[in-house]
Amino acid sequence: xxxxxxxxxxARLGLAVAGARCVSGLSRVLGVGGxxxxxxxLASRVDPQALEKLAGRxxxxxxxxxxxxxKTTTARILADILAxxxxxxxxxxxxxxxxxxxxxxxxxxxxTRGRLGPSIAVLETDEGALPEVLTRxxxxxxxxxxxxxxxxxxxxxxxxxxAAWRRALENLSTETTLVVNADDPSLVALTDGLEARxxxxxxxxxxxxxxxxxxxxxxxxxxxxARPFSYRSIYLGHLxxxxxxxxxxxxxxxxxxxxxVELWSYDFQSLKVTxxxxxxxxxxxxxxLYNSYNVVAAIAAGRTLxxxxxxxxxxxxxxxxxxxxxxRVVYRGRSLMxxxxxxxxxxxxxxxxxxxxxxxxxxxxLLCLNDQASDGRDVSWIWDVDYExxxxxxxxxxxxxxxxxxxxxxxYYAGVQPERIHPLGADLGLAVDSxxxxxxxxxxxxxxxxxxxxxxxxHDLSRRDHLAAFWSE
Amino acid sequence: xxxxGHVTIGWLYPAALSTYGDRGNVLALxxxxxxxxxxxxxxxxxxxxxxxxxxxxxxxxxxxxxxQAQVAHTLTDTHGPALRDRIDxxxxxxxxxxxxxxxxxxxVTLGGESIPGLGIFDAVTRASRVRLVGDLSVRTRWGEVVGxxxxxxxxxxxxxxxxxxxxxxxxxxxxxxxxxxxxxxxAVGSYLHGALLPRNPELTDWLLLEGLxxxxxxxxxxxxxxxxxxxxxxxxxxxxxxxxxxxxxxQAAQRRAAAQTSTRP
Numbered sequence: 001x002x003x004x005x006x007x008x009x010x011a012r013l014g015l016a017v018a019g020a021r022c023v024s025g026l027s028r029v030l031g032v033g034g035x036x037x038x039x040x041x042l043a044s045r046v047d048p049q050a051l052e053k054l055a056g057r058x059x060x061x062x063x064x065x066x067x068x069x070x071k072t073t074t075a076r077i078l079a080d081i082l083a084x085x086x087x088x089x090x091x092x093x094x095x096x097x098x099x100x101x102x103x104x105x106x107x108x109x110x111x112t113r114g115r116l117g118p119s120i121a122v123l124e125t126d127e128g129a130l131p132e133v134l135t136r137x138x139x140x141x142x143x144x145x146x147x148x149x150x151x152x153x154x155x156x157x158x159x160x161x162x163a164a165w166r167r168a169l170e171n172l173s174t175e176t177t178l179v180v181n182a183d184d185p186s187l188v189a190l191t192d193g194l195e196a197r198x199x200x201x202x203x204x205x206x207x208x209x210x211x212x213x214x215x216x217x218x219x220x221x222x223x224x225x226a227r228p229f230s231y232r233s234i235y236l237g238h239l240x241x242x243x244x245x246x247x248x249x250x251x252x253x254x255x256x257x258x259x260x261v262e263l264w265s266y267d268f269q270s271l272k273v274t275x276x277x278x279x280x281x282x283x284x285x286x287x288x289l290y291n292s293y294n295v296v297a298a299i300a301a302g303r304t305l306x307x308x309x310x311x312x313x314x315x316x317x318x319x320x321x322x323x324x325x326x327x328r329v330v331y332r333g334r335s336l337m338x339x340x341x342x343x344x345x346x347x348x349x350x351x352x353x354x355x356x357x358x359x360x361x362x363x364x365x366l367l368c369l370n371d372q373a374s375d376g377r378d379v380s381w382i383w384d385v386d387y388e389x390x391x392x393x394x395x396x397x398x399x400x401x402x403x404x405x406x407x408x409x410x411x412y413y414a415g416v417q418p419e420r421i422h423p424l425g426a427d428l429g430l431a432v433d434s435x436x437x438x439x440x441x442x443x444x445x446x447x448x449x450x451x452x453x454x455x456x457x458x459h460d461l462s463r464r465d466h467l468a469a470f471w472s473e
Numbered sequence: 474x475x476x477x478g479h480v481t482i483g484w485l486y487p488a489a490l491s492t493y494g495d496r497g498n499v500l501a502l503x504x505x506x507x508x509x510x511x512x513x514x515x516x517x518x519x520x521x522x523x524x525x526x527x528x529x530x531x532x533x534x535x536x537x538x539x540x541q542a543q544v545a546h547t548l549t550d551t552h553g554p555a556l557r558d559r560i561d562x563x564x565x566x567x568x569x570x571x572x573x574x575x576x577x578x579x580x581v582t583l584g585g586e587s588i589p590g591l592g593i594f595d596a597v598t599r600a601s602r603v604r605l606v607g608d609l610s611v612r613t614r615w616g617e618v619v620g621x622x623x624x625x626x627x628x629x630x631x632x633x634x635x636x637x638x639x640x641x642x643x644x645x646x647x648x649x650x651x652x653x654x655x656x657x658x659x660a661v662g663s664y665l666h667g668a669l670l671p672r673n674p675e676l677t678d679w680l681l682l683e684g685l686x687x688x689x690x691x692x693x694x695x696x697x698x699x700x701x702x703x704x705x706x707x708x709x710x711x712x713x714x715x716x717x718x719x720x721x722x723x724q725a726a727q728r729r730a731a732a733q734t735s736t737r738p
Binding site: 149158159215221226228344377378379380381382383384402403405406408409410412413414415421423 | 487488491492493494495496497500501504537538539540543606607608620621623666667668671672701702704705707708
């Protein structure tokens with residue numbers, strides 16, 4: 001017997017999907033926020049195999065995007081590219097990236113045969129959830145962006161994540177392709193000698209290089225001789241063209257490379273992507289070299305999935321940043337640029353991006369430090385960020401969030417003049433008001449929030465109609 | 474005040490052992506010296522570097538298990554005798570987390586294997602399967618000391634050994650005997666990240682003075698305001714630290730909390 005949507009009838013799964021959709025609809029009506037895990041919890045209660053079954057119905061399978069930084073942006077770009085190519089894309093766009101959130105995404109958009117083009121899922125996946133999702137979903141493609149220190153109160157150690165990933169990756173067959181950042185030596189070692197096919201991407205660039213691996217970066221030692229790598233070029237954190245002088249291991253040749261990057265402003269860059277049958281210049285509304293990596297990763301994945309370069313180029317030119325990641329908001333006549341900071345390497349990159357365009361940090365900044373579970377309860381990481389570069393700027397720095405005092409203290413020890421450090425307290429709504437009020441008419445400023453602070457600020461601004469409604473995208 | 478002299482800070486294994494913002498400790502020592510007109514000289518000592526002849530203060534941080542295992546041999550064999558010599562010569566020392574463990578007698582792994590430490594501190598550490606993670610505040614001779622702990626090793630002090638302090642909230646050395654850290658002469662070991670010294674300036678100044686008095690027995694450090702440092706202790710003085718929301722925002726806070734259960738950045 002075949003159901004209306006063209007699949008064999010599975011009463012249990014049907015009930016799971018219907019129940020999950022009810023919960024999801026209810027929570028929206030009641031206004032308790034989108035992207036919640038509740039529908040996923042319910043679905044897995046009703047049918048413990050719901051995730052496997054729903055993933056199995058995707059005609060072109062699932063793509064997982066994992067890594068410390070850039071997974072949201074990479075997944076979004078890839079989902080847009082695939083949609084532009086006429087596929088029906090199921091995507092956890094609201095960022096629900098744990099097992100239940102991924103299941104909720106699949107129940108909300110359970111594939112129906114013969115409509116909207118061939119179905120494919122693009123699933124941003126949390127580092128901790130990746131092993132389980134890999135095993136249960138059997139993806140056709142996995143994008144690994146990078147691995148940095150982040151939320152060590154939750155994961156304890158980067159080495160522990162690597163070990164758990166390796167165990168799960170070893171079970172993949174030749175059916176799966178891994179799209180891996182070759183500039184990250186630990187990801188190359190992680191994916192060496194697996195059954196799965198591997199496509200390596202990276203950056204080949206001379207303009208935007210660092211003089212040394214910044215303190216915030218993970219020091220990656222050669223797996224064979226335990227000596228630190230040397231670099232022909234360092235692009236970001238420990239990412240670059242690495243090599244072990246001792247045993248000669250080095251970055252493998254790139255299958256897909258980003259070249260000739262031109263970082264124009266906070267919301268525009270252009271770069272050339274070569275390899276895998278592409279040699280195209282892309283223009284995209286995203287700042288910073290960290291986003292160049294996201295673009296190259298998404299293009300490499302798109303090529304592997306058969307998207308023509310011209311389609312990707314058009315799609316990218318329409319791309320709009322994920323919320324809070326490089327988002328400009330006009331509030332009370334002031335232009336506020338919201339740039340999410342989650343960990344030391346990411347925060348250093350945001351500061352580098354700002355200093356690249358806003359010479360000498362001339363615009364005021366609001367630094368929002370929260371210590372919720374999604375930010376990491378341990379705020380020690382701020383001591384690995386190079387805030388010292390703000391000490392010589394003449395501008396005012398405002399601190400808010402649950403750990404505003406730690407943020408003020410960090411700036412104080414960075415050598416910022418005490419009269420330039422302004423505490424604005426834990427209430428982020430009030431803090432944004434005070435910050436905007438302190439800016440001149442038509443002036444502009446930067447807001448650098450941690451994850452939960454970014455959500456809170458966005459929520460607050462959306463209530464006042466300055467942004468699209470929460471989770472609406 | 475300029476030209477008052479200098480303070481030399483030896484930072485052991487900044488590459489391998491500096492995982493949890495422990496660099497903040499070196500920044501705090503250097504900055505509080507600078508604010509008193511003393512020139513800070515920070516010497517990074519990596520695995521293959523020789524130990525400098527004169528050091529006023531030494532710092533060693535924590536790292537991941539693999540990194541810690543890599544430097545353990547260097548510390549006990551290559552640098553060990555020199556480090557002991559600098560301590561005997563009057564240098565002050567702060568060791569955090571993994572560094573603290575490496576300076577005890579031994580570290581016993583889950584498999585029962587003993588990895589010898591330097592034995593600066595009369596204590597042993599045993600691996601455990603459960604990590605002790607969270608905010609930690611301690612009553613010490615420097616007043617309230619706060620930070621964040623994140624360790625699976627449990628450290629047990631020898632009989633009569635002075636702890637750095639007594640746990641007020643959190644777990645401390647082993648989650649059992651309410652001790653946290655260790656003090657032995659001018660050497661302090663602790664599990665506290667945070668970073669520790671920028672949030673606890675009385676301890677920072679004590680280390681500076683202890684280290685400097687080797688060369689300048691009468692030196693004093695003028696007091697600083699310590700307002701921001703004290704403000705970072707605020708979250709420990711409330712029942713639900715740092716989770717305060719004004720009443721009209723509590724619904725939004727709940728909503729965010731609900732969203733976070735399914736959302737990871």
